Amino acid sequence: MDINGSVFAAMLTPMNDQGDVAPENVGVLVDHILSRGVHGLYASGSTGESVLQSREERAAVLTALADHAAGKTTLIAHVGAASTREAVALAELAGEKGYDAVSAVPPYYYKHRYEDIVAYYKAIADASGLPLIIYNIPALSGTDLSTDKLLELMEDPRIAGVKYTAQDLFQFGELKKAAPEKKLYFGTDEMFIGAAAAGADGGIGSTYNLIGDIYLAVETAIAAGDVDRARRAQRIANDFIAILLRAGVVPGLKHCLNQLGVPVGSVRAPFSPVSVEAAKELDAWMASVNLS
Template sequence: MTADTTTPPPFGRALCAMITPFTATGDLDLDTARQHASRLVAEGCDGLVLSGTTGESPTTTDAEKTALLRAVRETVGKAVPLVAGVGSPDTRHTLRLAREAEEAGADGLLVVTPYYSRPPQAAVETYFSRVADAVGIPLMVYDIPGRTGTRIEPETLLRLAEHPRIVAVKDCSYDLLAATKVMSRTSLAYYSGCEELNLPLYALGGAGYVSTVANVAPRQMRAVLDAFDTGDTAGAAHLNELTIELVELMMASGLPGTVTAKTLLPTGPVREPLQPAGDEAADALRGAHERLLAATLAERP
């Protein structure tokens, strides 16, 4: 394969890694999920990623994942790409989740590297190929070695790119050299999974982002890409700078992004073992969020 920069991103550019709302008693809250999904799309998200890390996939049941996907699909319609998280450390379980997500209306699958067992690269390659062979919808492979313990090495990605249904990467490797190498030699669409690298990766030819921060600032995250696309690179850099305080507090403060996002949203609690943010962290998050919204509102024509 060769890279083709004219090919539209398979799931859009600005994707939100959507939180999963729960009621006060910890049950799945589909009404709030529908409302939140509608707002995200209305405020600039091209697509939504459900049941990923931010969606608390480790603590939601298979039935809850399917119910959430069906509810969001009914709400946003067929025109909005929905990518369902289906990865697990068990290939059989992942295959079952993949088929169920396809049946429930997913446009694509987010498949994380098998975690904990730390399989070698040949086994990683076989895992992703097995999932891609089992469904008729495209895959976004999720490279996040900091959580899984296993990197998807560039040479593995080069081979996986030959599969017709492996079309994208959610990149949390923090390795721009490797990403550039793979993008230059394949047609894989690279989505940044680390907000601080959204603009750098996009400038190198990335497809866009899958963002946790977009749950609370969808317009502001998208505006960076929009400015870059018009050729206003200085404007894109400035808009990106405005997001940094909130990005750092949400994604690099020692709290999981799920916790920080739900601190700023009326979407219910996190599930244990996660715990809510403390008062000091919550106040800092709210302050940064308010400053970002005020700054971007002041700059509108």
């Protein structure tokens, strides 16, 4: 089973103004993201505020996404959780709902033995019956899997690849060299140009909710050997990301999409909405690139 496409948005989770999930608004967000040429969605991950939600809330969002878009675009369900039981329940749902793949961060909070992490991934693969992408995000998950351990995990044919949300392009290149048949997606948006040049199979990121076309442009330009064009596109993304990092990535993205009329609502505490100053900076940037 192949995973079609290369550029996927790490989807925000629409909420109301009180921070309750609003599955009824998933469709509008998805249509907006896809209108910029993005190839699919990666739902219920970091950008989706998933660790702040119950299993039922995550299931409602994953169901709304599948009902809206399964079979029309590539859908990847992030099902990672602190407990195998939670992850397996969501993996079963993804299998039933017509997702193309599942993905999971290593089990977090406790420091687990490697063998237990392996068992967690095998349980998810068994439950979903779908290709599984390891979500490597050591800065947030607390688990920094070595190159050898990632390669060992990928020996399981059900593991389709890695979403690599870190900044080590050397490790990224080593993984690609040792496992060229696996999918390696890059998740640090501000460095996508480097990963594309290093042979990435694509990118999955938060800012793709708003400017997914920019990453398509970087990818296409690198494939064509046009480094100047790739650099110009990446520059647009990075001017935005510099502001976003000051504003707060998830609150900042939600602010921008709300301004564009895409109702993604508020964030869930302890996240808080962007400050007045950050909102002004974001609005000025959007106006400067004619996003309105």
